[in-house]
Amino acid sequence: FFYFNLLTLAALHRHLATRAAGQVILNVPETKVTALENGLRVASEDSGLSTCTVGLWIDAGSRYENERNNGTAHFLEHMAFKGTRKRSQLDLELEIENMGAHLNAYTSREQTVYYAKAFSKDLPRAVEILADIIQNSTLGEAEIERERGVILREMQEVETNLQEVVFDYLHATAYQATALGRTILGPTENIKTINRADLVEYITTHYKGPRIVLAAAGGVSHDELIDLAKYHFGKLPTRYKGEAPALPLCSFTGSEIRVRDDKMPLAHIAIAVEAVGWSHPDTIPLMVANTLIGNWDRSFGGGVNLSSKLAQMACQGNLCHSFQSFNTCYTDTGLWGLYMVCEPGTVRDMMHFTQMEWMSLCTSVTESEVARAKNLLKTNMLLHLDGSTPICEDIGRQMLCYSRRIPLHELEARIDAIDATTIKDVCTKYIYDKAPAIAAVGPIEQLPDYNRIRSGMFWMRT
Numbered sequence: 001f002f003y004f005n006l007l008t009l010a011a012l013h014r015h016l017a018t019r020a021a022g023q024v025i026l027n028v029p030e031t032k033v034t035a036l037e038n039g040l041r042v043a044s045e046d047s048g049l050s051t052c053t054v055g056l057w058i059d060a061g062s063r064y065e066n067e068r069n070n071g072t073a074h075f076l077e078h079m080a081f082k083g084t085r086k087r088s089q090l091d092l093e094l095e096i097e098n099m100g101a102h103l104n105a106y107t108s109r110e111q112t113v114y115y116a117k118a119f120s121k122d123l124p125r126a127v128e129i130l131a132d133i134i135q136n137s138t139l140g141e142a143e144i145e146r147e148r149g150v151i152l153r154e155m156q157e158v159e160t161n162l163q164e165v166v167f168d169y170l171h172a173t174a175y176q177a178t179a180l181g182r183t184i185l186g187p188t189e190n191i192k193t194i195n196r197a198d199l200v201e202y203i204t205t206h207y208k209g210p211r212i213v214l215a216a217a218g219g220v221s222h223d224e225l226i227d228l229a230k231y232h233f234g235k236l237p238t239r240y241k242g243e244a245p246a247l248p249l250c251s252f253t254g255s256e257i258r259v260r261d262d263k264m265p266l267a268h269i270a271i272a273v274e275a276v277g278w279s280h281p282d283t284i285p286l287m288v289a290n291t292l293i294g295n296w297d298r299s300f301g302g303g304v305n306l307s308s309k310l311a312q313m314a315c316q317g318n319l320c321h322s323f324q325s326f327n328t329c330y331t332d333t334g335l336w337g338l339y340m341v342c343e344p345g346t347v348r349d350m351m352h353f354t355q356m357e358w359m360s361l362c363t364s365v366t367e368s369e370v371a372r373a374k375n376l377l378k379t380n381m382l383l384h385l386d387g388s389t390p391i392c393e394d395i396g397r398q399m400l401c402y403s404r405r406i407p408l409h410e411l412e413a414r415i416d417a418i419d420a421t422t423i424k425d426v427c428t429k430y431i432y433d434k435a436p437a438i439a440a441v442g443p444i445e446q447l448p449d450y451n452r453i454r455s456g457m458f459w460m461r462t
Contacts, residue, residue: 031395031405032222038238039210042229043395043405045217052218053388054126054225055115056134057396060206062186063109063179063330064245071151071186072202074107075194078151080114081105082143084136089143092129101126107184109171110330111400117389120219124228127214131232134207139196151191158185162268163339166439170270173257174335174437178250205245209238215396218388250333254435260444266321267347267442271354272337273434278329278401284414285426286327286336289361291373291380292423293338295324307372310357319350331401335437336430344443351448361427367420374415381411 033043062073081103083089096103101118114134116126158164168183175181185191214229252274276282294308298321306312314320323340342350385391398405440447 049218053392054216057213058112059211061110127228169257169439179248180250213399217392256438264442269440272335275334275336277332290327293325297322347446
């Protein structure tokens with residue numbers, strides 16, 4: 001009887017804990033969204049903090065460039081902090097430092113972002129500075145020439161980061177002769193020739209109200225943010241002189257880039273199949289499948305005890321130094337795959353076990369494995385939203401990708417709806433019998449040669 005009561009009490013506690021967790025997710029601050037007359041959207045989440053993050057998420061990145069001006073979006077990001085008609089570069093840096101704030105920016109293949117982290121009381125000044133740098137940058141010739149050298153040095157630094165090099169190669173071979181195949185920084189010859197007219201043309205072409213989101217998180221009042229947006233961004237143009245720039249189509253090609261260098265100690269390899277865009281219904285199942293493969297590094301304490309079967313094999317067989325699965329999404333396409341760092345003699349075995357695990361997703365994944373991956377995915381998503389900056393980033397990105405912020409309880413429900421059958425069906429659709437894109441750098445003599453005649457995924461020549 002006593003044992004039965006203990007079981008009943010434990011079950012009751014689990015029920016209450018589950019209900020409380022659900023209430024916590026439902027009670028997170030609401031994301032409020034308002035559209036201005038010129039199409040610019042204002043989105044914010046007020047969590048009552050003493051600090052805030054506010055930024056501009058712009059639907060424009062290197063994908064909207066062509067071969068001649070590739071690198072312009074990134075060049076423009078560099079020029080944003082080099083002075084405006086109102087502030088010199090020194091004035092801007094002193095004002096930010098005196099506020100105790102941080103100002104930053106980054107460019108991706110589909111988005112350009114400018115954001116500031118500051119005290120909540122300084123929200124008006126932060127918004128005014130952001131408005132000033134994207135609408136009134138002087139783009140002086142001297143500053144442009146100086147930034148050329150900075151970007152060229154940045155390119156040299158990127159070339160020493162083999163992971164970035166391999167992923168650029170992967171995009172180049174997966175999206176051959178399309179906009180997604182080009183790098184964000186652009187080729188050296190473009191950096192040497194981009195001029196002020198190119199920068200102005202990019203701003204006037206892409207920095208329009210409907211393609212911009214003003215996002216904020218932390219201690220922010222949505223009504224105050226709307227008033228600030230109307231005052232500082234109300235004059236942003238909403239219409240194009242001609243037709244609006246269309247999203248360039250980017251088709252996937254199963255192909256390879258191999259850069260063999262036997263003097264390097266390790267082989268760096270990325271392999272991917274074509275996945276889907278942000279808003280596709282198969283995105284969530286592919287995220288769960290990505291979590292099932294997982295990641296591993298030799299520095300991890302537990303290798304053989306990790307849930308990922310590939311991690312167990314890599315640890316027991318000493319197959320690689322590290323690996324990480326990835327699911328890179330764009331508007332209408334994506335790359336789902338694995339990046340690995342191996343010693344020359346283990347490349348073939350690591351590729352063999354990778355293909356085995358990918359095939360197991362299509363044929364034999366179990367409900368318990370999927371349940372564990374779903375819990376891990378939900379945990380990782382919640383841990384990522386730790387602080388005003390990642391929350392603000394999540395708001396801005398989701399507004400551009402989905403035109404709304406997906407509530408956490410909806411996202412959790414969509415993850416919970418996935419089972420082993422869903423994983424098998426979706427992975428069969430995108431992985432099984434599909435020709436992958438492969439990028440490899442280093443001592444890759446043992447990288448298997450794949451038979452493309454059948455357009456099959458991983459049909460190894462024996």
